[in-house]
Amino acid sequence: MSRKALIAANWKMYKTPAEAKAFVEAFLPLVADHTRDEIALFPSPVLLPTVIEAAGGSNVVIGAQNIHFAEEGAYTGETSVNQLTAIGGTHTLIGHSERRQYFGETDEIVNKKLHTAIKHGLVPVVCIGEVLAEREAGLTGNVLKTQVNGAFAGIKGLAAEVISSIVIAYEPVWAIGTGKTATPEMAVNAHRIIRAEVASLLGPKVAANMRILYGGSVKPDNATALIGQEEIDGALVGGASLKPDSFTAIVKY
Numbered sequence: 001m002s003r004k005a006l007i008a009a010n011w012k013m014y015k016t017p018a019e020a021k022a023f024v025e026a027f028l029p030l031v032a033d034h035t036r037d038e039i040a041l042f043p044s045p046v047l048l049p050t051v052i053e054a055a056g057g058s059n060v061v062i063g064a065q066n067i068h069f070a071e072e073g074a075y076t077g078e079t080s081v082n083q084l085t086a087i088g089g090t091h092t093l094i095g096h097s098e099r100r101q102y103f104g105e106t107d108e109i110v111n112k113k114l115h116t117a118i119k120h121g122l123v124p125v126v127c128i129g130e131v132l133a134e135r136e137a138g139l140t141g142n143v144l145k146t147q148v149n150g151a152f153a154g155i156k157g158l159a160a161e162v163i164s165s166i167v168i169a170y171e172p173v174w175a176i177g178t179g180k181t182a183t184p185e186m187a188v189n190a191h192r193i194i195r196a197e198v199a200s201l202l203g204p205k206v207a208a209n210m211r212i213l214y215g216g217s218v219k220p221d222n223a224t225a226l227i228g229q230e231e232i233d234g235a236l237v238g239g240a241s242l243k244p245d246s247f248t249a250i251v252k253y
C-alpha cells in the first residue's frame, strides 16, 4: 500500500499576517528536503494570501479551514471556493469538530461543502470523530459510520480520481486541544472502521487508496507511535503546529 502521508497544520484562529510570514520563512528551510510526506498549512482566511505567497514554489501546500458550499452569494462572513482557488489555495478542511460544535455544521452541510470542494478541484480533508460521551457509551463505530455516510452522500457516481483525492481526518473530539491522545490502538481501530465503511460505500479500491489522518493532541513525542501505524496516513495538528520547530519534528516523525 503506498499512501503518501499528509502532515497538516490547523492554525485555527491564531497568528497575525506578520507571525504567519515569519513561521513560513523559518519553516520552509527546515523541511525543504522532505519528500516522504506531503505538508499542508491551514491558516485563517485573512492569512491565506500572505502564507500562499510566502510558500510559493515550495513543497508546502496551503488550504482554508473552511469554505462555504455556495460558489458565491449573500453569505456575510463566509469564504467561497472561487475566492480560495483564485489566490492559489489548493486544499480545504471540511467539518472540523469546532465547526460542527460552535457553528452548527451538520453532516448534510459537510456533504454540500464536499461536493463544492471537489467540483472545483480542491483537495478536501473531511473531519469526523466522536465526542467523549459517545465513546463512553460504546457508540464510536456508529458515529463514525453515520458521519462517513453523511459526508459521502452522492459521491459514488463521481470519477475515481476525483474520489481518491478526498482525505479523511479522524479526530476524536475529546482529544482535540486537551493533551489527551487516542492510543495508537484506539486510532487504528477507528481508522479500520472508517476504511471499512468507505469500502462498503465506494468500493475496496477507493478505500484502499484513501488517506485517513489522525488528529487530536498530536505532538512531537507521540507522532511516531501514531503516524507510524500502517493504518494512519498522516496527521492534522493544531497546537503543536504553531511553532516551526515542533511542527517540523512532527513532519519528520
Ligand code: PGA
Pocket: 010, 171, 175, 176, 177, 178, 179, 215, 216, 217, 218, 236, 237, 238, 239, 240
Ligand atoms: P490539537 O488540534 O492538535 O491542538 O489537538 C487538532 C485539530 O483540531 O485539528
